[in-house]
Amino acid sequence: MKVWKKALLGVVVLALALAGYVFVSVRSLEVEQLSEDLHVLRGFGGNTAVLRTAAGAVVVDTMTLPLQGSRIRELARELTGMEPVLIINTHYHVDHTHGNPAFEPGTRVISTERTLSHMQTLDADFWSGDAARLLPNETFADRQRLQVGGKTLDLFHPGLGHTDGDLVVVFVDEAVIHTGDLLFNGHYPNIDLEAGGTIKAWPATLDAVAALAFNLVIPGHGPTTDRAGIAQFQDFLRQLWEIGEAAAASGASLEETEASTALTADAGYEPIRFIVSLGLDREFVLRRAWEEATGNFTRKN
Numbered sequence: 020m021k022v023w024k025k026a027l028l029g030v031v032v033l034a035l036a037l038a039g040y041v042f043v044s045v046r047s048l049e050v051e052q053l054s055e056d057l058h059v060l061r062g063f064g065g066n067t068a069v070l071r072t073a074a075g076a077v078v079v080d081t082m083t084l085p086l087q088g089s090r091i092r093e094l095a096r097e098l099t100g101m102e103p104v105l106i107i108n109t110h111y112h113v114d115h116t117h118g119n120p121a122f123e124p125g126t127r128v129i130s131t132e133r134t135l136s137h138m139q140t141l142d143a144d145f146w147s148g149d150a151a152r153l154l155p156n157e158t159f160a161d162r163q164r165l166q167v168g169g170k171t172l173d174l175f176h177p178g179l180g181h182t183d184g185d186l187v188v189v190f191v192d193e194a195v196i197h198t199g200d201l202l203f204n205g206h207y208p209n210i211d212l213e214a215g216g217t218i219k220a221w222p223a224t225l226d227a228v229a230a231l232a233f234n235l236v237i238p239g240h241g242p243t244t245d246r247a248g249i250a251q252f253q254d255f256l257r258q259l260w261e262i263g264e265a266a267a268a269s270g271a272s273l274e275e276t277e278a279s280t281a282l283t284a285d286a287g288y289e290p291i292r293f294i295v296s297l298g299l300d301r302e303f304v305l306r307r308a309w310e311e312a313t314g315n316f317t318r319k320n
């Protein structure tokens with residue numbers, strides 16, 4: 020075989036191996052059972068909750084890829100013995116919504132009004148064509164109580180934080196909440212200033228979440244936690260905002276702020292990774308604090 024043919028073969032084999040690795044990785048979801056009827060699925064993307072009701076499965080968030088959405092759909096059927104009848108999207112980000120198109124068109128999909136608006140403007144390319152059939156078809160502004168197959172779910176928009184449209188799901192009968200990305204547990208958060216997110220207001224928003232009735236918390240990313248996990252993340256956000264405010268008051272540069280050693284409440288936090296780091300690290304959150312405090316960002320919707 021000619022050398023170039025060998026090289027080409029090598030490249031093809033490597034590409035296939037990588038594609039296989041990615042395929043297996045995105046489909047392998049870890050399953051955690053929180054109550055008789057409630058499971059958490061973990062993989063590349065946000066945490067997905069699956070609730071069994073007498074009317075069918077309820078799925079909260081659908082991860083990053085339609086391929087994962089189809090795996091979530093399979094697991095929801097296996098875990099509940101029922102078809103998914105309701106999807107709830109906690110917010111508009113790709114790692115919580117892009118699995119939606121793998122579900123049956125016509126499935127009930129609920130989000131806040133702001134989340135639907137962000138999907139249709141900030142992520143319009145994805146949500147065109149067939150994918151648009153799995154956009155939220157029911158929205159609300161602040162609160163919504165649902166009765167589904169004998170289960171009660173309270174959906175609650177507690178205020179500004181990760182974006183301006185996040186909702187929290189209260190699984191009333193299980194005493195569990197899914198916070199979406201209003202809580203990152205053990206990971207540096209994305210702070211979407213362009214979609215109305217804010218470090219400054221986020222801790223007070225989490226006060227409203229902590230005031231709900233629950234025992235366990237499914238965060239947007241990271242392991243299941245409880246009120247202590249929320250309180251720790253609030254400490255982190257308050258400290259981060261103090262650093263941003265101090266930088267704005269003293270006229271510190273972005274570079275100086277990114278090098279700050281004043282941030283200590285992030286001890287043990289890991290950047291979210293999928294094969295490589297996705298850029299949500301210590302430098303990123305310090306940059307966002309400087310940008311919010313100095314007004315160096317542009318709202319997009």
Ligand SMILES: [Zn+2]
Pocket residue numbers: 110112115181200209
């Ligand atoms: Zn997010």
